[in-house]
Amino acid sequence: xxxxxxxxxxxxxxxxxxxxxxxxxxxxxxxxxxxxxxxxxxxxxxxxxxxxxxxxxxxxxxxxxxxxxxxxxxxxxxxxxxxxxxxxxxxxxxxxxxxxxxxxxxxxxxxxxxxxxxxxxxxxxxxxxxxx
Amino acid sequence: xxxxxxxxxxxxxxxxxxxxxxxxxxxxxxxxxxxxxxxxxxxxxxxxxxxxxxxxxxxxxxxxxxxxxxxxxxxxxxxxxxxxxxxxxxxxxxxxxxxxxxxxxxxxxxxxxxxxxxxxxxxxxxxxxxxxxxxxxxxxxxxxxxxxxxxxxxxxxxxxxxxxxxxxxxxxxxxxxxxxxxxxxxxxxxxxxxxxxxxxxxxxxxxxxxxxxxxxxxxxxxxxxxxxxxxxxxxxxxxxxxxxxxxxxxxxx
Ligand code: SF4
Ligand code: FES
Numbered sequence: 001x002x003x004x005x006x007x008x009x010x011x012x013x014x015x016x017x018x019x020x021x022x023x024x025x026x027x028x029x030x031x032x033x034x035x036x037x038x039x040x041x042x043x044x045x046x047x048x049x050x051x052x053x054x055x056x057x058x059x060x061x062x063x064x065x066x067x068x069x070x071x072x073x074x075x076x077x078x079x080x081x082x083x084x085x086x087x088x089x090x091x092x093x094x095x096x097x098x099x100x101x102x103x104x105x106x107x108x109x110x111x112x113x114x115x116x117x118x119x120x121x122x123x124x125x126x127x128x129x130x131x132x
Numbered sequence: 133x134x135x136x137x138x139x140x141x142x143x144x145x146x147x148x149x150x151x152x153x154x155x156x157x158x159x160x161x162x163x164x165x166x167x168x169x170x171x172x173x174x175x176x177x178x179x180x181x182x183x184x185x186x187x188x189x190x191x192x193x194x195x196x197x198x199x200x201x202x203x204x205x206x207x208x209x210x211x212x213x214x215x216x217x218x219x220x221x222x223x224x225x226x227x228x229x230x231x232x233x234x235x236x237x238x239x240x241x242x243x244x245x246x247x248x249x250x251x252x253x254x255x256x257x258x259x260x261x262x263x264x265x266x267x268x269x270x271x272x273x274x275x276x277x278x279x280x281x282x283x284x285x286x287x288x289x290x291x292x293x294x295x296x297x298x299x300x301x302x303x304x305x306x307x308x309x310x311x312x313x314x315x316x317x318x319x320x321x322x323x324x325x326x327x328x329x330x331x332x333x334x335x336x337x338x339x340x341x342x343x344x345x346x347x348x349x350x351x352x353x354x355x356x357x358x359x360x361x362x363x364x365x366x367x368x369x370x371x372x373x374x375x376x377x378x379x380x381x382x383x384x385x
Contacts, residue, residue, distance in 0.1 A: 005152035006235035006243050015298045024346045091347055092364040095283075095320075100275035102283070105358075 027084040033077035086112045141167040143218055144225040145176055150236050151187065158236060162225065167218060173228065174202055174213035177240075190240040197354055200288035203295065204240050205229040210295035210352050232295040233304070246304065247291055250311040254333050258318060259326030271323045281320035284313045284362055286355040293349035293359050299342045306342035307334055309349035309359030316362035319369075331366075331373045340367045 016025045047054040061067055089112050090105035097103070142164045150158035163184055165176045174192055181188045191201040195214045202213040207227050218226065234242035264271065293309035294300050300308045315334065319327050334340050343363045350360040 003153040004237065006237055007150055007152070007158060008235045009158075009232070011301055012298075015301070020348050020351065021298060021346065024348070028344075088345060088347060091350060091358065091360040092345065092367075093361075094365045094368075095280055095361070097276045097279050100279055102279050 023084070027081065027088070030077045030081035030084070033074050034081060037074055037078060082116055083113065086116065143167040143176065145173075145180065146225045146227045147177075147180075147188070147239070148227075148229040148236075149188070149239050150230075152238055158230075160227075169219055171218045172214050173204075173206055173211075173216045173218065173226065176218060176226075177213060177228070188240075189238045198288060200290035203231050203290040203292050205232055205295065210292040212290060212292070212354050215354055231291060233297065233301040234291070234294070242291075244291070247289075247294065247308075247310070250307050251289070251314060254307070254311055254315040254318075254330050255326050256314050256318065258321060258324050259329070260323060261325035273322055277322040280322070281317050283357055284317035284320065287313045287317070287357045287359075288355055290354065292352045292354060293357075296348040296352040298346060299344060303338070303342050305338040307339055309343075309363060312340065312366060313357045313359040313362040316366065319366075327369075328373075331369060334366060335370050335373065340364075340370050343367070 015021050044055075044058055047058040062071075086109050090108040093108075095102050096108065145163045145165060146160050147163065148158050149155070149161050163180045165179050165184075172195075174190075174195060177188065177190050178192075181190075190204070190213070192214060193199040193201050197212050197215040200212075203210060204213055205211075205228070206213065206216050207221060208229075210231060213228075228240065230236045230240045231242045234244075237243055260271070287310060289310060291310060293313075297306075297309060300306050312334070315330050318324050319330055340363055343360075345360065345364060347360045350358045353359060
């Protein structure tokens with residue numbers, strides 16, 4: 001007679017709070033900062049549509065110390081999101097084969113991070129040139 | 133016996149034990165094992181079975197990280213017992229438990245039936261694009277075509293990636309990293325023509341879409357198979373397939 005009685009352990013509901021999963025949780029949560037950034041941009045567009053008065057109020061808010069602090073915080077979190085996302089990137093794309101060999105994950109991360117940094121810098125320079 | 137007596141240093145193993153005939157639920161038991169520098173966790177378990185408690189159950193075969201049968205949680209991490217050396221673990225007791233996210237059959241032995249069914253479900257063999265007779269010769273492949281799937285063919289079915297996957301923990305029907313690595317091993321093969329069949333098998337919540345790119349499966353894989361990559365590139369394939377299937381001629385069924 002079989003004595004089989006497989007035992008199923010309870011699921012650990014708190015897995016996302018513990019290493020090594022904590023870094024995943026932080027990466028996903030930092031995505032919220034990207035949404036907030038988008039929200040700020042849309043608020044700007046919306047106030048532009050409503051007229052000069054509304055737009056000036058929006059600009060004044062942007063210049064307030066509270067908004068500067070918030071933006072600094074958002075920037076830090078978004079940079080974290082970008083860096084960790086590009087570390088994940090090689091896991092999400094088809095293998096790149098060059099000269100019959102697989103391109104190492106670290107190389108892909110490096111190129112993507114540099115490209116993101118480079119295009120951000122270009123955008124800043126362009127904005128400064130347009131606004132000069 | 134005399135050899136063991138000359139070894140003075142010992143190490144404590146805290147093992148999660150479960151004997152279905154007598155235990156209501158699993159509980160820890162400690163064993164002191166003579167320590168030597170070159171000892172793997174598997175050897176420590178074998179020493180316990182040989183000299184201290186013959187009822188201890190665990191799976192093993194090759195002792196060289198090839199067969200994939202000795203996966204277990206060692207100090208909370210999914211690892212191969214034959215590939216984990218006591219000298220590399222932090223001092224103090226070593227905790228050994230059955231592989232997480234799987235039902236325990238007995239002690240360190242888990243149920244593998246569902247995993248085997250998942251592997252069977254993804255057509256784990258080459259379905260030739262154009263069948264050839266022996267007289268027509270072999271199928272040729274360039275080094276680049278080999279590199280496209282080669283790492284996925286290194287999987288030893290050890291299921292460590294499943295123990296590391298919180299989404300599999302929450303949804304045992306999720307096809308999971310190991311089976312997806314095997315799927316990509318065939319889908320990525322230039323000789324294979326079975327992509328559509330396999331994509332149909334993995335669409336939906338229990339297919340690729342349970343994955344949220346946690347990525348720890350790839351970190352614990354002892355063979356550097358990168359199963360997270362296999363899953364995530366098939367999310368793209370599965371999404372394309374979802375839209376393209378309206379255009380396919382055979383979409384009627
Ligand atoms: S992908 Fe790696 S961890 Fe998962 S079953 Fe295969 S060899 Fe084991
Ligand atoms: S005994 Fe074969 S992988 Fe460990």
